[in-house]
Amino acid sequence: MKKFEPIIGLEVHIELGTKSKMFCACPADHFGKKPNTQVCPVCLGLPGALPYANKKAIEDTIKFGLSLGASISEFSKFDRKHYFYPDLPKGYQISQYDLPFCKGGQWKSRSGKKINIRRIHLEEDTGKLIHAGDGSQIDFNRSGVPLVELVTEPDFRDSTLIDEFLKDIQQTVRYLGISTGDMEKGSMRLEANISLSSDGKLPDYKVELKNINSFRFLKKAIDWEVKRQEEALKNGKKITQETRGWSEIKGETLSQRTKEEANDYRYFPEPDIPPVTITQDQISKIKKQIPELPWEKRKRYEKEFKVNTDAVSVLTDNVDISKYFEEAVKVANKEGIPATEIARVMVNQKLHEKYPEPAGLIAELYKISKQDFAPEEDIESAVAEVLAHNKKAVTDFQNGKSEVVGFLIGLVQKTLKGTGDPKAISEILLKELRNGS
Numbered sequence: 001m002k003k004f005e006p007i008i009g010l011e012v013h014i015e016l017g018t019k020s021k022m023f024c025a026c027p028a029d030h031f032g033k034k035p036n037t038q039v040c041p042v043c044l045g046l047p048g049a050l051p052y053a054n055k056k057a058i059e060d061t062i063k064f065g066l067s068l069g070a071s072i073s074e075f076s077k078f079d080r081k082h083y084f085y086p087d088l089p090k091g092y093q094i095s096q097y098d099l100p101f102c103k104g105g106q107w108k109s110r111s112g113k114k115i116n117i118r119r120i121h122l123e124e125d126t127g128k129l130i131h132a133g134d135g136s137q138i139d140f141n142r143s144g145v146p147l148v149e150l151v152t153e154p155d156f157r158d159s160t161l162i163d164e165f166l167k168d169i170q171q172t173v174r175y176l177g178i179s180t181g182d183m184e185k186g187s188m189r190l191e192a193n194i195s196l197s198s199d200g201k202l203p204d205y206k207v208e209l210k211n212i213n214s215f216r217f218l219k220k221a222i223d224w225e226v227k228r229q230e231e232a233l234k235n236g237k238k239i240t241q242e243t244r245g246w247s248e249i250k251g252e253t254l255s256q257r258t259k260e261e262a263n264d265y266r267y268f269p270e271p272d273i274p275p276v277t278i279t280q281d282q283i284s285k286i287k288k289q290i291p292e293l294p295w296e297k298r299k300r301y302e303k304e305f306k307v308n309t310d311a312v313s314v315l316t317d318n319v320d321i322s323k324y325f326e327e328a329v330k331v332a333n334k335e336g337i338p339a340t341e342i343a344r345v346m347v348n349q350k351l352h353e354k355y356p357e358p359a360g361l362i363a364e365l366y367k368i369s370k371q372d373f374a375p376e377e378d379i380e381s382a383v384a385e386v387l388a389h390n391k392k393a394v395t396d397f398q399n400g401k402s403e404v405v406g407f408l409i410g411l412v413q414k415t416l417k418g419t420g421d422p423k424a425i426s427e428i429l430l431k432e433l434r435n436g437s
Contacts, residue, residue, distance in 0.1 A: 065102025
């Protein structure tokens with residue numbers, strides 16, 4: 001029997017955090033606003049209204065592309081992408097077709113796997129349908145918000161790397177300060193194109209999973225769709241090229257419509273917006289604005305601060321946490337407190353949440369370092385007692401929930417009435433947990 005290999009490509013849509021919309025002066029911050037209060041003739045597509053391009057949105061798109069190693073087009077343009085949908089007021093979307101701002105680029109996983117990026121282009125978002133009762137209403141506040149679309153090559157072979165890729169992309173736009181990447185507010189939306197191959201070649205069809213707003217849902221949708229296609233192909237059935245949605249309630253993908261090809265959209269250059277010329281000098285200036293990126297910071301922390309991989313992931317999760325950590329390390333150097341100790345109390349005990357300023361955290365660590373601690377045998381006894389009375393936490397740890405460590409450390413410290421050396425508690429506790437206590 002034939003074996004089938006999934007061939008998967010992703011499309012990631014990210015709303016940029018500009019003050020105004022892509023082609024007009026209306027506010028771009030639409031979430032939670034009263035419906036249809038942030039609109040004008042341009043974003044409503046009224047006759048005679050003339051769009052003009054948002055310079056900041058173009059610069060942010062280029063910044064995003066450069067951060068992923070893309071080449072920047074010195075000559076680019078906007079195009080009209082025609083299709084009918086109720087939340088598209090003009091009957092077409094201003095997007096980019098053959099001359100996107102960014103081409104190519106690459107992402108590298110922690111294991112060294114490379115995913116190639118095809119393009120990153122800029123377009124306008126659509127309005128939002130609100131389904132109520134037997135009818136639907138349309139809120140056009142979102143219509144015209146600048147939307148970046150990143151398209152990968154079909155380099156994924158299963159869903160295992162997708163979560164890591166998407167988290168890196170979300171972190172990147174946050175580090176760059178160009179978007180919140182907030183999926184609950186629709187600032188980041190996901191799509192996947194899935195085909196199955198029996199010979200390693202790209203098949204003549206693809207199924208698109210549309211508008212998914214959760215990393216977890218996307219993984220579940222991809223895994224289910226791969227299984228659906230595999231069963232169909234093994235039974236000699238032909239896969240229809242179509243767009244499907246994910247139903248979390250049913251736990252399956254559902255057919256929505258036949259998938260369009262590029263020629264169905266009848267692309268042609270947007271006549272109301274002049275082509276965009278970008279000079280090398282402009283590109284160089286934008287490149288200088290790019291901060292240290294998440295994967296660069298992770299690598300530096302491991303090398304410079306000798307912090308383990310798990311802790312590094314937590315410390316670089318967002319810019320504010322990493323800034324706090326680095327400031328704490330600077331203060332700690334004067335007191336002889338190692339960076340690994342700061343990382344430990346931040347990751348395992350969340351001690352930074354108690355002290356808004358890094359100096360306060362270091363003062364507490366210095367105070368602890370001068371205490372007379374309980375002897376090691378007392379710590380071992382307290383650890384054994386806590387583990388014996390918290391079997392669920394032990395099981396959770398063994399199932400991969402490392403966050404319970406901080407909870408258990410707190411219980412041990414409580415048992416010792418605050419006299420335990422946090423470092424010794426952590427080492428003894430982890431040793432017992434890993435031994436299966």
